[in-house]
Amino acid sequence: MYAYIDGKLTFKNPAYVVVEAGGIGYHINISLNTYSALADAERCKLYTWLHVKEDAHTLYGFADEGERRLFLHLISVSGIGPNTGRMILSSITPVEIQTAIVQADLPLIQRIKGLGAKTAQRLVLELQDKLKKEGSDSLISMPQHNTVKDEALSALVMLGFAKQTAEKTIDQILKVTEGTLSVEQLIKQALKNL
Secondary structure (H helix, E strand, C coil): CCCCCEEEEEEEECCCEEECCCCEEEEEEECCCHHHHHHHEEEEEEEEEEEEEEEEEEEEEEHHHHHHHHHHHHCCCCCCCCHHHHHHHHHHHHHHHHHHHCCCCHHHHHHHCCCHHEHHHHHHHHHHHHHHHHHCCCCCCCCCCHHHHHHHHHHHHHHHCCCHHHHHHHHHHHHCCEEEEEEHHHHHHHHHCC
């Protein structure tokens, strides 16, 4: 529902912040990673996810799009809810979490408070292939001014194609067409070749 909230940071502690945007103060739960990233900022932009339950609507905020994406992967695993996902992101950095899952580093994952052996194994089993497919740079925020190639590659990865395969296909098409295609044309051509 909310992609991000950009506004004045009126209150901050390690568990949550209050961001004022448009005259409304949003209570947003954050991880320690996001808390560190905010430092002494007076304004901030947090990428958000809204958790809707019968008795509450809870906003979770992240310093960047990559952290939010990892959080959504984590909570997709059975037995891991938003608070556990936030605990995982507070324990070690998102890059360390992704590396631990991809490399099946169960001892590191189990050191995170609240995660036992079975949950750690389930995390690796359910997320290892997804995170490998996205590539090691998936936690880096997308640049604001994407090239045609970047936008087409991003779209193909979101459609479920492996990043390396999609990138190779796009490069071949761009070589032949000498980069004269629009994003839509490039995606359509790539879909025919994949």
